[in-house]
Amino acid sequence: MTPAARIQTAIELLDTIITAARTKGAPADRILGNWFKANRFAGSKDRRAIRELVFAAIRACGPVPQSGRAAVLRLAQNDPALADLFDGSRYGPAPIRADEPVAQPGIAPDWLGERLRLSGIEGEALAALLDRAPLDLRVNSLKADRAALALPEPAVPTVAPSGLRLPPGTQIEQWPAYRDGLIEVQDTGSQLACLAVGASDGETIVDLCAGGGGKTLALAAAMANGGRLIASDTDRGRLSRLAPRAARAGATNIETRLLDPGREPEALADLAGQADAVMIDAPCSGTGTWRRNPEARWRLDEGELARLTALQSRLLDLGMSLLRPGGRLIYVTCSLLDEEGAHQFDAFLARSPAMRAAMLDLPAGSARGAGVRLTSHAAGTDGFFIARADRT
Structure with a gap:
């Protein structure tokens, strides 16, 4: 051409x-x-x-x-x-x-730029949302060790315990380490969100919005294939991708459940009050992922944002119902808008007297409300809000 x-x-x-x-x-x-x-x-x-x-x-x-x-x-x-x-x-x-x-x-339509400004995202932090993202990998601890893994191109360790970073656009699909499930593509921010769960062998953990299962696989590795890991979602197409990914990764403790939108409690009724941890990687505006999906800012309008915040609120209540006493809920959005992050979680705590916010000790991020926020500018990751609450 x-x-x-x-x-x-x-x-x-x-x-x-x-x-x-x-x-x-x-x-x-x-x-x-x-x-x-x-x-x-x-x-x-x-x-x-x-x-x-x-x-x-x-x-x-x-x-x-x-x-x-x-x-x-x-x-x-x-x-x-x-x-x-x-x-x-x-x-x-x-x-x-x-x-x-x-x-x-x-950077964004005017109404959305104003929402970001009110959420403390402006100047360099705003401009960084449209930088090119690096290629981050998670070394699969079920099959490999970051310190001993040899790759065709040099990679830099990230702050995530199993994280590696390569330049944008690096082609890894034909690498033996990728084909054999030793590595997975996963942003460091996503890896830190999984770290916040504190998953361990023998627990019952629900990944409530599992999607294609990237975070589910990280949780399975953290659990060393022990315990019970339930991956649920309302999207049949996305959830169907998890089984072949799990087989490649050697993850054997995962159960999948397809949920009927609006009737999720019915499909999860046997887990009510049983889970040690529930991770809610909630559907959101995706404002933290613009480095990878820059056209996403053209898809969002105020009506869609209102629909998403209502869904997030409902998912938080559902997640709480699955927890045993002493269980923990981890709320995650790849959004930088406070109405989907800090304000959403504060509202959940205010209406849920059985839940208590718990401090997160992550190797990156800054306090935002009762949780932690990661930004591309300060943390070098996708944008995330991550928070934890424990059930009394």
Whole structure:
């Protein structure tokens, strides 16, 4: 592909991504992956260049752009070489007109930027949300030891006990250590959230919102495959990915339960008052994950945020009902908004006299309300709120 053709392809892909963001369709990564599979003529260099251009354009725009062309023109305003490729050549973009729209810059739509500011995220902390994220790994202690593990490329230990860090974009899928389940891709912040659970052999632990099971696998390793680990979720597709991942990782103490939305207590009735620990990695706005999913900020609106906070509140109450006396609840969101983090947890404590906030001793993060907040700027991780409460 010519450089101009790559730009036109990026513009067309951005049009699809913008439409998907407005309609809650497929994420950008999936849209790109599907296009690359269907267009084999694009070589590896083409795919890399197109991907980088698409995500650079997404990061450069604050509100949802008018079009993919407007998004790329935002980049071209500060890149004369890119602007020169709008030359009208075959398969390339049409020349730039003086009066055509250019996407607005910024970190987020105005309403969301104000919510972040009120939550103490501004300045460098706000800008860091759109940095490129490194590739973090978790060494699977069921099969390997971080100190003794040899990888094809040098990795730096992170503050997580089993964490390693590689540069952004490192391709590990063909590494023997990955294929054999010695390592898992997992952000250091996610690893610290699992560390907060304090999971140990012999316990009964519920991962209430397990999704694809990344945190479940970390908990299984912490439990050394002992005890009972229940991974539940309402998303059949995501939960179905856990079994092959668990087999690769050598995790054998995991049970999965598919929940019916709105009727979760029925599927978990046998666990009521039985769990030593419940982890609630609650569905949230994902404001802490923009380094990896920058178009997520185009998908969120105030109505969706209200729906998410109501769901989080209900999940906290459900999690508490599963705990035995003395059991612990760990609440996690990959959000930096206080209404999903510190304020949400404070409201839970206020209406739950049987629960007492417990101090977390994590190797990164700062106090926020009754919990700990991790930010990309200060901790070098995805953004998280993590809190613990014990049942009396």
